[in-house]
Amino acid sequence: MAKSTSANGKSFxxxxxxxxxxxxxxxxxxxxxxxxxxxxARDCVxxxxxxxxxxxxxxxxxxxxxxxxxxxxxxxxxxxxxSHMMIExxxxxxTQEPQFKPELTVIGxxxxxxxxGEDYYRSLTRGENLRHxxxxxxxYPAQKPVIDAQEAFGITAPCQVVANACASGTNxxxxxxxxxxxxxxxxxxxxxxxxxxxxVFVGFDSLQASTPEKCRPFDxxxxxxxxxEGAAVLALENLDAARARGATVLAEITGYGISTDNFHLxxxxxxxxxPRQAMERALQSAHVSAxxxxxxxxxxxxxxxxxxxxxxxxSELFGRVPVSSTKSMMxxxxxxxxxxxxxxxxxxxxxQFLPPNINFRAPDEDIDLYIIxxxxxxxxxxxxxxxxxxxxxxxxxxxxxxxxA
Numbered sequence: 001m002a003k004s005t006s007a008n009g010k011s012f013x014x015x016x017x018x019x020x021x022x023x024x025x026x027x028x029x030x031x032x033x034x035x036x037x038x039x040x041a042r043d044c045v046x047x048x049x050x051x052x053x054x055x056x057x058x059x060x061x062x063x064x065x066x067x068x069x070x071x072x073x074x075x076x077x078x079x080x081x082x083s084h085m086m087i088e089x090x091x092x093x094x095t096q097e098p099q100f101k102p103e104l105t106v107i108g109x110x111x112x113x114x115x116x117g118e119d120y121y122r123s124l125t126r127g128e129n130l131r132h133x134x135x136x137x138x139x140y141p142a143q144k145p146v147i148d149a150q151e152a153f154g155i156t157a158p159c160q161v162v163a164n165a166c167a168s169g170t171n172x173x174x175x176x177x178x179x180x181x182x183x184x185x186x187x188x189x190x191x192x193x194x195x196x197x198x199x200v201f202v203g204f205d206s207l208q209a210s211t212p213e214k215c216r217p218f219d220x221x222x223x224x225x226x227x228x229e230g231a232a233v234l235a236l237e238n239l240d241a242a243r244a245r246g247a248t249v250l251a252e253i254t255g256y257g258i259s260t261d262n263f264h265l266x267x268x269x270x271x272x273x274x275p276r277q278a279m280e281r282a283l284q285s286a287h288v289s290a291x292x293x294x295x296x297x298x299x300x301x302x303x304x305x306x307x308x309x310x311x312x313x314x315s316e317l318f319g320r321v322p323v324s325s326t327k328s329m330m331x332x333x334x335x336x337x338x339x340x341x342x343x344x345x346x347x348x349x350x351x352q353f354l355p356p357n358i359n360f361r362a363p364d365e366d367i368d369l370y371i372i373x374x375x376x377x378x379x380x381x382x383x384x385x386x387x388x389x390x391x392x393x394x395x396x397x398x399x400x401x402x403x404x405a
Contacts, residue, residue: 015181018234018253024089024232038347041329078135078139080145103187104157104189106160106162106176109163109194113140143159167258167389170388173190176236190236191232192232192339193339210227211223211226216328217300230340251350253398255284257284261395278389290321295384297348300357320370
């Protein structure tokens with residue numbers, strides 16, 4: 001690991017533990033439900049119910065059910081769905097570690113409270129009553145769901161929001177990791193969130209990036225992505241401090257890498273140079289070689305260009321390492337994706353299995369990967385890599401290791 005210098009001038013590099021985690025996604029509420037969905041290879045993508053899709057090619061998304069999510073009591077009814085997701089994710093993490101007091105919160109997102117912006121715009125342009133506008137406006141900013149979640153549990157840590165397209169969640173975790181590893185912070189709360197938005201959904205549909213069929217990452221017959229939603233948080237702590245107070249360590253984050261390929265607004269460089277650099281830098285950050293990686297949770301959106309570029313980079317760098325894209329099960333939750341998928345890697349390491357890449361029918365002759373097709377598989381895992389790549393060529397990878405005392 002890279003060395004840092006403390007206030008007293010001594011060089012050090014802290015190990016970074018994950019001491020708690022919480023998640024809400026189409027796969028379920030909490031770690032237990034998520035694990036069950038992964039093991040059973042559930043297809044959690046369903047027909048859109050939140051807004052009209054009559055003029056869209058794509059008709060489906062991974063959705064979090066409102067009947068379980070929304071608090072109909074008191075002030076909770078005025079909060080955005082994204083706030084409720086963040087609250088539930090943080091609730092689970094703090095149930096595991098009620099003494100965790102973050103010194104900093106770093107959360108990734110892309111959409112914020114965009115659906116409230118849509119409501120405001122429609123009412124304004126139609127000349128309708130704007131009596132709900134204070135609620136819409138107040139809950140629109142990207143930091144609001146983070147503030148709501150912290151306020152719900154009496155947390156007052158400074159908040160940083162990362163908005164870097166679909167790499168946002170992984171960027172947030174990576175930044176939180178580096179904050180703890182540097183020694184500047186002992187405890188950082190990190191993760192990502194995004195809620196389904198009609199504007200975003202229609203935008204991807206108009207780009208013809210979304211599929212009217214099943215999401216089939218890395219499949220020869222893949223026809224595009226489906227969107228999803230969710231929130232996930234991870235509590236990161238200096239490993240020595242966590243041990244000293246007797247905290248349970250779920251896993252370690254050991255490396256983080258980023259790159260920008262600057263090739264095209266919506267397409268990666270076909271050479272795979274952007275993803276490759278991010279993965280190489282994560283390995284360098286952790287001071288390990290490619291053969292140390294036992295599993296890769298790929299970005300894997302099931303779009304033609306993304307899968308080809310990522311597949312090329314993985315194949316060249318890692319060879320036949322096991323790979324899956326769990327977006328096939330739950331859709332692409334944009335700013336939340338990297339955080340949810342980091343928790344999937346955490347569960348894979350804890351329970352020693354390979355998460356499945358469902359809807360897989362036939363390998364692409366141009367993508368030489370070992371895909372964990374359709375069913376979860378038992379495996380001896382020590383290190384997992386999670387990839388997140390976004391529009392504009394933003395690329396981020398994190399390495400997570402099974403904790404061994």
